[in-house]
Amino acid sequence: MAPLLPPVGTEMFRRFTPASLEEIQRKHEAEAKQQQIRKDKNIKIAKKYLPKPAGDLEDGQPLPLFYGDRAQEFLNIPLEDMDPFYQSHKTFIVLSKGKIIYRFNAEPACYLLSPFNSLRIFSIRILIHSLFSFFIMAAILTDCVFMTMSDPPAWSKTVEYVVMVIYTFEVIVKVLSRGFCVGDFTYLRNPWNWLEFMVINMIYLAEFTLFRDVSALRPFRVLRVLKIITVFSGLRTIFSAVIQSVKKLRDVMILTFFFLSIFALIGLQLFMGNLRQKCVLIPPLLLNDTSEGAFNISSHENNSSDFDFNTHVNNPDNYYHLPGHLDALLCGNSSDAGTCPEGYMCLKAGRNPNYGYTSYDSFSWAFLSLFRLMTQDFWENLFHLTLRAAGKTYTIFFVVVIFLGSFYLMNLILAVVAVAYAEQNRANIAKAKQREREYARILKELKEREEKMVKRAAPLEKNGSASHEDDNTRDDLEDDQRPRSSRWFIFADTFLKWDCCGCWRRLKKLLHTVVMDAFVDVAITMCIVLYTVLMA
Incomplete structure (x- = not known):
């Protein structure tokens, strides 16, 4: 796995500037030369040894905890990509208010808007804002409500046109911020946007062309409901899991x-x-x-x-x-x-x-x-x-x-679907364990950096400030990994952790013996069954 922390003495969050773009271009040319040399010498690298994007820094993922609270200072502004895999790719990232990573192409959007263009930056801020998603969701739900009406009111056509304008505005914002189709992370490079683009085209085809009275196009209005999938990432995850399970159903x-x-x-x-x-x-x-x-x-x-x-x-x-x-x-x-x-x-x-x-x-x-x-x-x-x-x-x-x-x-079909979900869960568990090991390694690396900085012969102010910064980052990660305090945790810490009284310790031991006994679970289960029978 590529190291997620920058080299010692380098800022974690760096603004994306024209100099950053030149550095990316230089790294890209150097990587292209290395690939050409390997190709000339017929050197092949196994696929498993090729560099891969960091799973914790993917587009749409929350920022890892070990980056600390300094990210609050760099929200809604273009930053250099923190993933080592993309350091030679023309990309940059923007962090939203919830510390969600959004990755964009650094090439001019639609060959006109550079990453430093005010219109493109404004479009990016609209796109990553949480209210924008809720606004689009409200438009989709409104559209669904009017589609269910068998006898819609006379002004429902006006509502349809308003919703259509909102959908068009969403597409324009995405195209201005990401670009249309040329380059990575552009609008049409995301398969979920294909569905959205098709729905928009069907709406205009059914409303403003010679086919508006064709009855065969009317069922395509229902496809607008599918825009819900493109809005929420959770629905996209579930839909992807269903598609993966369907692939395993081929033999069945x-x-x-x-x-x-x-x-x-x-x-x-x-x-x-x-x-x-x-x-x-x-x-x-x-x-x-x-x-x-x-x-x-x-x-x-x-x-x-x-x-x-x-x-x-x-x-x-x-x-x-x-x-x-x-x-x-x-x-x-x-x-x-x-x-x-x-x-x-x-x-x-x-x-x-x-x-x-x-x-x-x-x-x-x-x-x-x-x-x-x-x-x-x-x-x-x-x-x-x-x-x-x-x-x-x-x-x-x-x-x-x-x-x-x-x-x-x-039942065989259900079994195959269950196995597919079980494999996905095992993969998620393995990924979580790998992420935990990576976080532990990063904590250890932060601690080693702190010790090295303390031993330096530099002035105390510099050592103290740098050490304090890394210490805060490490403490933030350790605090975030602990469960959040609540009233019940405070109550348990205050009233349920006494060890000074012998009677209290004996009572806790007795209660522990009773609660952990298997017959207690059986008795509770029998009570539930008996209660259900009496209710029936």
Whole structure:
């Protein structure tokens, strides 16, 4: 890890000046020459040995505690980058009021505004101000409220234009302070700003172009809600974690698709056309012409010119409906399938149930039905429809699909997501431990610097002032690492840490034995369960 402290005798916080820009240019040229020499000599450095940015000094991170309180004097002004990795890059940083690091490109923004331009500095101060984020958030919430209105007031269009102006102002501020797309840390170099830029373009496309009346563009208004993600860093972190977990679901998704495809093909072969079998009213001409329970339909079609059998079968008024049911009663021709009431016969006619969306007549519809079973989305309705049309024997098919698809695969997906979050937590813990070791090393280095400065033969005033500065920095870090005092800590320090009285020590020992006993936890748990049962 690169050292986070500057060399001895160098200020921690240095203003960004034209001389700083020249020094960066010199270091950049020297680094480019070294890279060219390594390239000419065919010297390759392993990726793990290449310099990397310091995680504690990333853009958007709070300033580490060991820098002390001197940062208060350098808020809202351009500073030289403290990360050794960026010392040869044309970047500078600005600290906000909450000591949050904002990193900017030192090249002229939009080829016009240098880092020392008053307009750019003013834009940077607006961008890093905490009220700016709350102002944008209020505009987003207002926009969301008006989008939920089914019958908005007449002046809602004015509100939309005001919100659109606010969004545009936000983009202008970011572009003026960061630059548009050329160089690191510019506006479009941040992937989160791609979403914001797309939303702004969709708003203008839907309002001020020839496509404003196109109904296909209206759903894109909802994308404005996604600007909430770009405002809060916490939401960005959660969204990134979700994306990382989705990447790990690739193999599970392939397995799920394969499972659904196989069982969709099986369902296609077993139940194709079965859900169109309905109880149809027997035509009057056939009521008296039966032979062992079968009707000679073809003879009547040939002998009667007034009766159209196909029209009769496809007429929904001739279907049998149970009271309160929209679809006709299904039936089947197997021994264990559903039967029709007296006066009706089982024929394949009309459309499939649920407005024609529930069927096994093609691979796509069968796949959709299997997906419905796996997600248990009103699956019992599909279960009853299929069994009535095909027979109760096919219960085995549904048992296999439910157990393998709904229980196994769905829980496998949850397990993969849980493992992804667990790995992320372990990585965060490892990063925190590494940061703790780094802080301890820095404290030790500060102490060594203090001892060296005390031993110098320089005048006492200089030694004393420098030592006092480093001592204050170290004390600030140690104080910040301790938990903040509160009334409860004061109460505990005052009343719960007595050791002078023997009776008090024996009482504390007894209470410690009782509280730390495992049976106490069991008893409290049983009390909670009993209390819950009594409440129920």
